[in-house]
Amino acid sequence: MSSKTLTQLENHEEFVSRHIGPDAQEQQDMLAFVGAKSLEDMTAQTVPGSILREPFLQVGGAMNERDALARLRKIAKKNKVFSSYIGMGYYDTLLPNVILRNVLENPGWYTAYTPYQPEIAQGRLQAILNFQQVSIDLTGMEMASASLLDEATAAAEAMAMAQRVSKSKSNVFFIADNVFPQTVDVVKARAEMFGFEIVQGPWQEAGNYDVFGALLQSPAENGELLDLTEVIAAVQAQKGLVAVATDLMSLVACKSPGEMGADMVFGSAQRFGVPMGYGGPHAAFFATREKFKRALPGRIIGVSKDSRGKTALRMAMQTREQHIRREKATSNICTAQVLLANIASFYAVYHGPEGLKNIAGRIHRLTDILAAGLTEKGFTPVNTTWFDTITIKASGDVRNGILARAAAAEVNFRTDRAGFLGISLDEAKNRTDIDTLFNVILGEGHGLDVDKLDADCAAKGASIPANLKRESKFLTHEVFNQYHSETEMLRYIRQLEGKDLALNHSMISLGSCTMKLNATAEMIPITWPEFANLHPFCPLDQAQGYAEMIETLSDWLIDITGYDNLSMQPNSGAQGEYAGLLAIQRYHASRGEAHRNVCLIPESAHGTNPASAQMASMKVVVVACDKKGNVDIADLRAKAADVADNLSCAMVTYPSTHGVYEEGIREICEIVHEFGGQVYMDGANMNAQVGVTSPGYIGSDVSHLNLHKTFCIPHGGGGPGMGPIGVKSHLAPFLPGHVLSDGNGLAKGNGAVSAAPYGSASILPISWMYIAMMGSAGLREASEVAILSANYMAKRLGDDFPILYTGRNDRVAHECIIDLRPLKEKTGIAEIDIAKRLQDYGFHSPTMSFPVAGTLMIEPTESESKAEMDRFCDAMLAIKAEIEKVAAGEWPADNNPLVNAPHTMADVVSDWQHPYTREEACFPKTWLRDHKFWPSVNRIDDVYGDRNLVCSCPPLSAYQE
Numbered sequence: 017m018s019s020k021t022l023t024q025l026e027n028h029e030e031f032v033s034r035h036i037g038p039d040a041q042e043q044q045d046m047l048a049f050v051g052a053k054s055l056e057d058m059t060a061q062t063v064p065g066s067i068l069r070e071p072f073l074q075v076g077g078a079m080n081e082r083d084a085l086a087r088l089r090k091i092a093k094k095n096k097v098f099s100s101y102i103g104m105g106y107y108d109t110l111l112p113n114v115i116l117r118n119v120l121e122n123p124g125w126y127t128a129y130t131p132y133q134p135e136i137a138q139g140r141l142q143a144i145l146n147f148q149q150v151s152i153d154l155t156g157m158e159m160a161s162a163s164l165l166d167e168a169t170a171a172a173e174a175m176a177m178a179q180r181v182s183k184s185k186s187n188v189f190f191i192a193d194n195v196f197p198q199t200v201d202v203v204k205a206r207a208e209m210f211g212f213e214i215v216q217g218p219w220q221e222a223g224n225y226d227v228f229g230a231l232l233q234s235p236a237e238n239g240e241l242l243d244l245t246e247v248i249a250a251v252q253a254q255k256g257l258v259a260v261a262t263d264l265m266s267l268v269a270c271k272s273p274g275e276m277g278a279d280m281v282f283g284s285a286q287r288f289g290v291p292m293g294y295g296g297p298h299a300a301f302f303a304t305r306e307k308f309k310r311a312l313p314g315r316i317i318g319v320s321k322d323s324r325g326k327t328a329l330r331m332a333m334q335t336r337e338q339h340i341r342r343e344k345a346t347s348n349i350c351t352a353q354v355l356l357a358n359i360a361s362f363y364a365v366y367h368g369p370e371g372l373k374n375i376a377g378r379i380h381r382l383t384d385i386l387a388a389g390l391t392e393k394g395f396t397p398v399n400t401t402w403f404d405t406i407t408i409k410a411s412g413d414v415r416n417g418i419l420a421r422a423a424a425a426e427v428n429f430r431t432d433r434a435g436f437l438g439i440s441l442d443e444a445k446n447r448t449d450i451d452t453l454f455n456v457i458l459g460e461g462h463g464l465d466v467d468k469l470d471a472d473c474a475a476k477g478a479s480i481p482a483n484l485k486r487e488s489k490f491l492t493h494e495v496f497n498q499y500h501s502e503t504e505m506l507r508y509i510r511q512l513e514g515k516d517l518a519l520n521h522s523m524i525s526l527g528s529c530t531m532k533l534n535a536t537a538e539m540i541p542i543t544w545p546e547f548a549n550l551h552p553f554c555p556l557d558q559a560q561g562y563a564e565m566i567e568t569l570s571d572w573l574i575d576i577t578g579y580d581n582l583s584m585q586p587n588s589g590a591q592g593e594y595a596g597l598l599a600i601q602r603y604h605a606s607r608g609e610a611h612r613n614v615c616l617i618p619e620s621a622h623g624t625n626p627a628s629a630q631m632a633s634m635k636v637v638v639v640a641c642d643k644k645g646n647v648d649i650a651d652l653r654a655k656a657a658d659v660a661d662n663l664s665c666a667m668v669t670y671p672s673t674h675g676v677y678e679e680g681i682r683e684i685c686e687i688v689h690e691f692g693g694q695v696y697m698d699g700a701n702m703n704a705q706v707g708v709t710s711p712g713y714i715g716s717d718v719s720h721l722n723l724h725k726t727f728c729i730p731h732g733g734g735g736p737g738m739g740p741i742g743v744k745s746h747l748a749p750f751l752p753g754h755v756l757s758d759g760n761g762l763a764k765g766n767g768a769v770s771a772a773p774y775g776s777a778s779i780l781p782i783s784w785m786y787i788a789m790m791g792s793a794g795l796r797e798a799s800e801v802a803i804l805s806a807n808y809m810a811k812r813l814g815d816d817f818p819i820l821y822t823g824r825n826d827r828v829a830h831e832c833i834i835d836l837r838p839l840k841e842k843t844g845i846a847e848i849d850i851a852k853r854l855q856d857y858g859f860h861s862p863t864m865s866f867p868v869a870g871t872l873m874i875e876p877t878e879s880e881s882k883a884e885m886d887r888f889c890d891a892m893l894a895i896k897a898e899i900e901k902v903a904a905g906e907w908p909a910d911n912n913p914l915v916n917a918p919h920t921m922a923d924v925v926s927d928w929q930h931p932y933t934r935e936e937a938c939f940p941k942t943w944l945r946d947h948k949f950w951p952s953v954n955r956i957d958d959v960y961g962d963r964n965l966v967c968s969c970p971p972l973s974a975y976q977e
């Protein structure tokens with residue numbers, strides 16, 4: 017038997033070799049192919065010596081899956097899962113198991129990317145379209161977007177949108193004083209950056225002010241149901257727009273804000289099946305009027321048609337998003353909450369309108385029973401109407417007594433308002449819980465009988481006033497009325513999943529997106545009740561497990577980035593950008609330099625950079641890149657000198673979005689500092705830095721990390737994500753705070769950027785597990801293999817597709833751009849034809865036309881095996897040979913497998929009018945015989961979709977035409 021030591025046999029590094037695709041031999045083969053002696057040699061050839069570091073991470077040794085799970089389980093157990101009645105936008109919910117197992121826990125759903133290639137994304141596009149339909153129906157509005165990040169940021173987006181479309185000249189925004197405090201917190205921080213004046217007052221007085229917009233809420237924060245019709249009209253009469261925050265479940269039973277005349281309606285879809293998760297991730301919904309469609313923030317899924325005229329879905333109006341419109345984009349939202357929007361939409365599909373009415377009816381009945389019982393005993397609710405929330409007065413000894421009994425019964429109330437307690441009910445509560453509440457609030461021996469109270473309430477009917485009851489129909493579309501048995505639901509989910517290409521099928525080499533392994537062991541903890549079922553505003557002593565997990569993860573990320581402090585609040589990369597720029601602006605202001613407002617951004621930057629700068633009211637000045645794709649340092653210096661004292665910061669991505677480690681990065685940082693500016697280093701490309709160098713070491717001041725790239729949170733088909741920011745110590749006092757929490761890592765007194773103190777906290781265990789299982793050495797190796805793999809692919813493809821930019825020793829970083837413009841010029845075959853043709857070969861296209869039009873950017877990551885990379889390269893080379901046939905006239909320019917791609921089963925069974933065979937079209941490589949992925953529609957007509965914008969569900973018959 018083996019002569020290995022027990023420690024060796026325990027194989028603590030096992031996960032590292034599972035995560036990293038190429039094994040030792042394959043790495044050797046790849047190194048030999050690219051001309052490097054070892055991984056270290058490869059890295060030294062690629063990363064500038066001035067920033068390359070000896071191994072420095074302090075994360076420690078790797079843990080195997082079992083040990084890491086056991087360690088995290090122990091930490092999770094320090095969380096106490098009390099029964100939550102806190103409400104405030106977060107409610108316990110029952111995620112149907114068929115959705116839990118087949119969507120939330122299914123890599124077919126959670127590993128897909130944003131649907132940039134719609135022909136292989138019709139499944140999730142359908143699910144998101146369903147989400148839009150749910151939003152439209154329940155809010156009573158005309159159109160809705162795919163999802164926003166959370167309710168509070170949706171409110172901030174509503175304010176910005178009101179300012180964009182309102183004809184009012186006012187600079188004032190009104191916020192009703194019965195809006196949730198965390199929403200007000202986020203909106204105020206955003207208003208401060210935009211320079212808007214905020215007025216707060218009683219909701220009835222909104223019309224008394226000259227404002228460009230108003231934010232109202234119903235059900236109000238104390239639970240009251242409001243008829244907003246008159247006040248909405250009063251604001252609109254003065255050219256202001258009205259945004260109404262609301263609760264999706266209440267709209268099942270209550271009149272919608274749309275029917276009251278609102279211009280924008282938004283809220284959280286969390287309680288449609290998505291666990292509270294200590295604050296997220298959850299999808300926010302956002303609906304508005306048709307006439308504002310061009311101003312709507314976030315992604316919109318629209319109906320279009322394919323080249324056969326078949327109904328097909330796609331992201332609508334993509335071209336107006338950040339990459340084209342840059343600082344003029346409607347918002348900086350890129351990664352959103354697609355997986356959670358899908359879960360919410362499946363929840364609506366599964367329950368249907370009648371099921372939802374039953375759930376909402378049950379919640380409301382329990383609330384009526386509770387209110388009746390408490391009223392009988394002298395605790396008359398402060399609010400006279402409610403859907404699911406009552407507020408009672410309780411102070412002094414009475415309050416203390418209630419809270420002591422609540423703690424003993426493991427019950428949480430809302431306690432943030434002195435003299436009041438809030439109690440919100442949800443679908444997970446039942447009659448026994450009401451009994452418990454009576455015992456807790458009134459003490460034993462209260463004599464109330466839930467059944468008797470129920471009989472009285474039933475006889476009276478629901479307490480919702482007649483003018484606020486929902487009369488209009490909703491979810492009448494077939495999709496919400498036919499999948500109510502588990503068998504049907506299971507098949508519906510599977511049917512949609514089958515239309516989508518995700519990482520469980522083949523590599524997704526999207527440059528700048530880092531589509532690496534999202535390991536199963538990393539995913540397992542997110543559904544543990546100790547992580548999933550905590551309310552974000554529960555007492556800190558009940559969230560000790562979260563505190564420990566977040567602190568450890570923060571420490572690791574601080575070590576990895578070389579910064580001094582970290583904020584876990586931003587819930588996407590772009591939100592991190594915004595939070596970082598906010599910190600920079602607050603820092604300048606603290607030094608009496610509030611006038612510094614210019615942000616230098618290289619032309620190669622991701623579109624969210626200028627879009628975020630605009631949110632911080634900065635003036636964007638574009639810096640040129642030189643012929644090699646590097647930031648033109650002379651131009652940077654000239655522009656910095658030009659704006660001189662007004663320089664706020666520069667935003668740079670490193671390695672650059674051109675896929676190279678720029679030699680001049682330290683100099684770039686120095687120049688910006690020389691002129692008094694700060695350096696924001698976009699951390700989207702951290703997968704090429706971890707353990708090799710770090711932003712802090714290089715000289716930048718602040719960065720966001722896309723945990724949904726480098727640190728293994730799956731992309732969910734377009735979200736969720738987490739975008740924590742690391743900062744040098746001088747920026748730490750300016751990190752986000754939170755009005756309802758003074759937990760670790762929150763800078764007291766500062767406004768928030770997300771609704772919850774730690775953003776989408778419940779997905780942080782994924783990154784915790786990744787780092788724990790990789791250890792210091794594994795993390796560095798991952799970066800080194802990512803670099804090796806990119807160079808391997810660049811070399812395999814380089815003779816046929818020129819590599820646009822390279823750095824030192826002709827090396828690329830962790831991704832490379834292939835230039836297709838010469839081919840297009842010669843043959844007419846464009847990057848989009850190659851992208852679509854790759855679908856016939858079973859691959860998702862690399863990133864198309866970003867950051868350079870007419871190119872593809874390939875990022876293999878460390879997780880892809882050599883065999884998979886070879887398969888991809890073989891496909892690309894075969895495509896090149898096909899292009900040559902077009903060039904040689906063998907296939908006509910307008911009828912060849914490239915311009916007709918992708919090919920579908922409909923093509924195969926149709927009259928075949930092509931000069932190439934069905935075999936050549938659909939099975940161009942032998943491996944496809946075993947492993948064919950069929951695009952479910954032909955190439956989609958983008959222009960038609962934008963010209964005829966429809967973003968609600970078409971009748972099912974439309975799909976059969």
Ligand SMILES: Cc1ncc(COP(=O)(O)O)c(C=O)c1O
Pocket residue numbers: 349350351528529588589590591622624625669673698700701722737739
């Ligand atoms: C370079 C870069 N910066 C910023 C972002 C924005 O991150 P997020 O989509 O998480 O908002 C991305 C996303 O793809 C990116 O590639």
